[in-house]
Every structure is written in structure tokens, then in C-alpha cells.
Amino acid sequence: MATIKDVARHAQVSTSTVSHVLNKTRFVSPEITARVQQAIDELHYAPSALARSLKSNETRTLGMLVTSSANPFFAEVVQGVEQRCFELGYSLVLCNTRDDKQRLNASMEMLLQKRVDGIILMYTQAHLGAEVFDRYPSVPLVLADWGPMDMEADLIQDCGEQGGRLATEHLIHLGHRDIGCITGPLGKRAADERLAGFRAAMATAGLPIRPEWIVEGDFELAGGSSAMAALLTRPERPTAVFVGNDMMAVGALRALADAGISVPAQMSLVGYDNIELAHYLVPALTSIEQPKAGLGALAVDTLLARIKAPDTPRQVLTLTPELVVRDSSRTPA
Template identity: 45%
Template sequence: MATMKQVAEQAGVSTTTVSHVINNTRVVSEDVRARVQAVIEQLRYVPSAVARSLKNDRTHTLGMMVPNNSNPYFAEVIRGIEDAAFKLGYNIILCNSYDDPGKQVAYIRVLMEKRIDGLILVSSGTDPELSRFLAGDRIPVVLVDREISGVAADFIESDHEQGGYMGAKYLLQLGHRAIACVAGPEKLLTSRERVAGYRRALDEAGVAFRPEWLLHSDFTSAGGHQAFRQLLALPRRPSAIFASNDLMAMGGICAASEAGVAIPAQLSVLGYDDIALAAYSNPPLTSIGQPKQEMGALTARILLERMLDPGLPLRRELLRPALVVRKSTAPFTG
């Protein structure tokens, strides 16, 4: 790999001049600039981002931590953030914690060592060490989707309680009264908020909550498949199931097919997130859509504003979900 010294020697200038050409920190004559740039291209010299950051105190790099980017929801949020950041001149280093609170602390330390300018964090759960680490105000942070106790940071989320309410209310409007809920992990506030919305809709309609119709699982197709199998094996099975994410709903549709239960004729299924795959499931999945692109763009913009002015008041942005009706739900026929 070529070095700045080699560029300087071949161009017949000092390393200081090469640095000024790269960083635009001093006026350099056009012929010298052209000569240096020609050698840079010839040698394929790549300036060290770390070295430049030591001089400029900026790497134009953002760190992002998510629980699992194999989940299409997070992949779509990441794309929104990456698109917005790239337009603003920033690159993203992405890390996956795989739902391990301890691993996310280790990765955040690595990101700090890379001298990132800011951090976007979708937490994998509560961890005292993470709270202590971020509470030190070492770097601008924006939290997405999940708050962290003891960490004062800008926070962006979709209204999960309202989304749960909208989903259950839609199924009630279709005439269903036996509505089960396959929720996410009980330890996650987002999961609990969606369940709270589901229960609020039932209460509002005067429909009794049945504890055996509420199951918690992880946000995976396998988790949804297992939970639907349990619900469909009950002596009195539900006529509709509200799953807390689309992957669980898709796994559940597979379980229903295996059990010989037709969707939506015998069972209505509603998901959450409205990932791109939802439109191509069989049948196409009705879902509560989260504003993923808007969330991504807003996250990048707020983080950059925080980096430019750390003294700004903290922001809390609550984005509204929307019902997307497809063919996995139908009126209750008895």
C-alpha cells in the first residue's frame, strides 16, 4: 500500500504539501496540485482516515449498532439511515449485537477506537455497563426504537402502543372477537407497548382478554411458527392472530398451512413492520407499517445536528404507524 511519503517523493514535493492537497488546508498552485493528484491516482494512494481525523477531529464516519440486520425491518431502517448519511457526506460502520447486551458494549468500544463522529444505537436490552459507558457523554448518540435507562440522548421511535391498538381494532372491525396476540420478547418495552395497544382495543370493544391467547416469542419466523402451532392446538382456537412482527406472522402462516387452516377463510393474520417481503407472502400480509425510510432519514439528520451543536435540547420524535391492508385478513363469518 502506497504511503504519503512515496507520493511526495514521486511528485517532487514535501509530505506537508501532499497533506495540504488532500485536506485543502492551504492554497497550493494548480500545477503542483495536478501533479500530486496524478501521483495519488497512479499509486492508488488512500489517505488514512484516522490520521486525517487527528488533524481535523472528524472521520466523517458514523457507527450504527442493531440487534440483528438479518431481520428485514432493521435492514430497511439501516438503508434509510445510510442513504441519508451518504448524501450528507458520512459513511456508516455497522455492527450486529445479535441480541446480546454484553456484545453491544464490546462493539461500541471498537467503534470508539475507530474514532466515529457519532453513534446510532438500537439497543439489545438493558445492560448496566452500557448505561455507564454511554452516560459518560463521550460521543453524540441517537437512540432508535428502544430507550436505555440512565442515558440522556436524542430518541426516535414509532408509536408502538398506537400500532398495537390499530392492529387489534382493525381485526375487531372485521367482526373478530377471538383475537390472539403473538408478542415479541416480554423484556423489550416495544413488545410490551404493542401488547398494551392490543389490550386497549379489546377493552374498548368490551372483549374479554384471554391470557392463553397471548404468547411471547422472539422476533423470528421460527418463533412465530411455534407460537401459532400452540394457539391452533387450543380447544378453542382464535379466529384471528395479531403477530408483533412480519417474520413471526410469516412463520405463523406456514404453521397454519401445515395444520390445514386456510388463511384468511378460517384464520385472519396481521403482522407488524410492513417489511418489503410482506407484499409477497402467501397470501400477501396485512401489516402495521412503520415509517422506516422517514425514521432513517430523521435519525441521520438529528445525529448530524447534535454533532454540530452538542448544546441543542434533546429531541424525542414519535412517528405514527399506518395500517396496510392486504389479503391475509377477512371479515369474520362464524
Template identity: 45%
Template sequence: MSTIKDVAALAGVSYTTVSHVVNNSRPVSDDKRARVLAAIAELNYVPSAVARSLKANATATIGLIVPNNTNPYFAEIARGIEGYFRRNGYCVFLCNSDNDIETQREYLRVLHEKRIDGLIVASAGDDAKAAHALNHAGVPVVIVDRPIPGLRADLVQIDHETGAAMATRHLLDLGHRRIGCIAGPATTAVSVMRVAGFKQAMAEHGIEVLPDAIVAGDFSSPGGYAAASALFDALAPTAIFAGNDLMGIGALRAAAERGIRVPEDCSIVGFDDVELSRYVYPSLTTVGQAILRLGETAASALLDRINGVVSGPTRKLTVEPKLLVRESSAPPSLPASVSSSSHQQKV
């Protein structure tokens, strides 16, 4: 591999002159510039990014950690982040923690060694050690989607609790009362907030939520399939709120295998509005968010910190959800029974 000294020797100039041409750091005569550029082309010389970053104290690289890069939700967020930074002259290192705390910690260490200019994290879960490491990372940090307790960093997320309440109220307004909920992992703040929104909407209608009405999933389609199967066996719900679209799609499969028609026998509503939710059959009613815009918002927030446009206290940037009604939700086939002896119903 050719070095800067090889270029200098071929061009008949000093290696500092080559450096000035490559980095455009000082004026160089047209003759010398032409000879240097010709030598670079002949030797196929590639300047050392490491050396240049040491001199500039910047690498034009960004670290991005997501919990599951096969989940279309995080894939779309990553696409928004990568696209924004590419347009602004940065390269993004994408790391998949695979929902594992230890893997996430290892990637944090590796990215720190890469001398990145900034970091965006969609966390694999609550992790005090990660919070401590990120608080001492020495570079600007932005958290997207999943807050990490104890971390002092800008947070970009959708209003999870409001969105879940919105989805549940939609089912209640249709006349459903026996509504099941497929939650995400209890270790993620996102899941906790979405379950809280579900309970809030049910409480507004005087409906007590019994333990078997909420089944934990893992934000995957197989997890949604297993959780919906448990709900069908224990609760026989007329409607299900799934904590994300992938689990909602799994619930559609579980219903089909049992001969349960959607939405005639059971309505299903998801959360996220991933692209796939529009093309399954029946198309999934969901609480939507502009996922690409969420990623771009996180990228913009980080770049503002890197460039010193924003300083001082951390910020919370919230994207408001909206309900997207499609084919998977409808009024129940039979009127929901209402107890005449009590105003409070149980599910």
C-alpha cells in the same frame, strides 16, 4: 505503500506543500500543485484517513448497531440511515449485535476506539451498562426503535402501543373475539408496548385476556411459527395479532400445516410492513410504518446534533403508524359467541 514524503521527494517540494494540496488548506502555485498531483498519481498515494481525522478532530464516520441484520425491518432501517449519510459525505460502520447484550457492549467499545463522529443504536434489549457507556460516549447518540432506560439521547420510533391497538381493533371490528397475541421478547420495550396496545384494545371491548392468549415469540419467523402452533393448540383463535411481520409470516406457515385457512378460519395481522409481507400468500395485513423514512429520520437527527443545529434537551421523534389491510384478515366464518350472563368476555 507510498507516503507523503515519497510524494514530496518525487514532486520536488516539501511534504507540507503536499499536505496543503491534499487538504486544500493553503494556496499553492499552479506549477507545484500540478507536480504534486502528478506524483500522487504516479505513486498511487492514498492520504491517511487517520492522520487527517486527528488533525480535523473528525472522521466522517458513523457507527450503527442493529440487533439482527437478517431481519428485513432492521435491514431497511440501516439502508435508510446509510443512504442519508452517504449523501452527506459520511461512511457508516454497521455492526450486528445478534440480539446479544454482551456483543452489543463489545461493539460499543470498538466503535468508540474508531473515533466515530456519532452513533445510532437499535438496542438488543434493556441494558444499564450500555446506557452508562452511551451517556459517556463523548459523541452524539440517537436511539432508533427500541428505547434504553436511563439513556439520555434522542429517540426515533413508531408509536408501538397505538399501532398494536390499531391492529387489534381491526380484528375486533371484523367481529373476532377469540384473538391470540404473539408477543416479542419480554426484555424489549417494543414488545412490552405492543402487548400493551393489544390489551388496551381488548379491554375497550370488555374482553379479558387470559394468560394462554399471549404467547412469547422472538421477532423471527420460526418464533412466530412456534407461538402460533401453541395458540392453535391451546386457544383455537379465530384471529392472531403478531407482534411483527416475521412472526406473522411464521403464523401463516403454522396455520397452513394444520389445514387452517387464512383468513376464512383464522385472520392474521402483523406489524412493521416489511416488503416481504406484501408478497407472501395470502398477503399479510399489517400495521405499517415508513421503515426507510424511520432510518432517514434517525440519521437526520444525529447529523443535526453533530453539526450543532440542535442542542439542549433530548428529543423523542415519533412516526405515526397506519393500518394496511390485505388478504390475511376477514370476518370470522362463524359468529363469535357472546355470553348473555355477563358483559365481560374472556379470551
């Protein structure tokens, strides 16, 4: 692998001249610049990222802590983060925490050892709180919709209450009056806000909320399946259900199919997140769209702004959810 000394020798200039050409720190004549550039091309020289980072005190590398990049929602956000990093010439180091505090701590230490310029947090173990990050007060952080909300970090959040209201109002406008809800794990902001939106829409429409038709899930496939199976054991069942995320909605569809219940002929479903899979389900899932790629790009832009201006006031940015109507919802029979 060629070094800067090899380039200088090949171009018959000093190493400092090569450095000035690379970094544009001093005027170098066009003739010598061309000679240095030719030597770089012929030797396939690539400047050391480590050396540059030591000199500039930045690595142009960002870290991201996510619960699981295998989850379609998180995966689509990660794609948005990676694409924005690529556009801006940054590298991304992705760490899956898998709801494990030990992995979270180990990942954080690894990112700091790699001297990342900042970190995007998107993980569900909010019960860990901000104390995990209190040991690293100088590291720029951005919360991308998930994480401990009590942190003094920039926050990009989904307006879950508005989304829950949109989903429920859609079912009400279709003519449903007996509406249930499968929530995420209560106590987590996303689950609580979406349930609050469901309650608000029902109250505005003057419709009763039946406690036995509100079942807690876990934002995962199995949780959606078991929650719907539990709902189907009730003496009476709703004609429509708002499900707190698309992963649980997929599980709920499985439970309904196993029970021989047709969607939407016998029960309408609305999910949340509008993951790519929602379009390909049978029936295609009506869902609340979160701009996932936009969330990822905005997280990167917000983090870079924080890195450049660390003393500016904390930002709280809110994304606007939208209803995407597909085949899983219709007027009640």
C-alpha cells in the same frame, strides 16, 4: 502507494502547498493547483484517512450496534443507515451483538478504538440498561427505536401503541369480534406498547379481551409458531389474531398451515413492521408499516446533529405507523 511527498515532488512544489490544495486552507494559484491536481491524478494519490482524522479530530465514521443484521426488520433499517452514510460521505462499522453482553462490551471497545464519531444503538437487550454506556459519557449516541430507554441519548421511536391500535381496529372494522394477540416478550417497550394498543382498540369497541387468547412470543419465527400452536390448543379459538411483529407472523402462518387452518378463510392475521418478505408470503401479510429506511436515515441525521451540537437538549422523535392491507385479513366467515 503514493505519499504526499511523492505528489509534491511530481508537481515540483512543497508538501505544505499540496496540503493547502487538498484542504483549501490557503489560496494557491490556479496554475499550481492544476499542477498539483494533475500529479494527484497521475499518481492515484489518496489522502490518509488516519492522518486527516488526527488533524481534524473526526474520522467521518459512525458505529452501529444491532442485535442481528440478519433479522429482516433490522436489516432494512441498517440499509437505510448505510445509504444515508454513503450519501453524506461517512463510513459505517456494523456490529452484531446477538443478545450477548460480552459481545456488546467488546464491540463498544472496538468502535472506540476506531475512534468513531458517534454510535447508533439498535439492540434488544434492554435488560442490560444504560450502565454499559455510562463508562463512555463523551460518545454521541442515538437510540433507533430499540435499546435502554433510560439513557440520556437522542431517541427515535415507533409509536407502538398507535400501531397496535391500527392493527386491531382494522380487524374490528372487518367484522371480527373474537380477536387474539400474540405479543412480543413482555417487559420490552415495543411489545408492551403494541399490546396496549390492542387492548385500547378492543376497549373502545366494547369487545371482551379473553386472557387465554393473549400469548407471549419472542419476536422470532419459532416464537410465533409455538405461540400460535399454543393458541390453537384452546377450547375455542379466535377468528383473527394481531401478531406483534412480522417474523412471528411468518411462524404463525406455518403453525396454521400445519394445523390445516386456512388464512384468511378461517383465521385472519395482521403483523407488524411490514418487512419486505410480507409482500411475498402466501397469503401476502397485512401489516403495520414502520418506515425502516426512513428510520435509518433519521438516525444518522440525528446523530450528526448531536455530534455538531453536543450540548443541545435531548431529542425524542416519533415515527408514525401506517396500516398496509394485503390478503391475510378479511371479513369472518
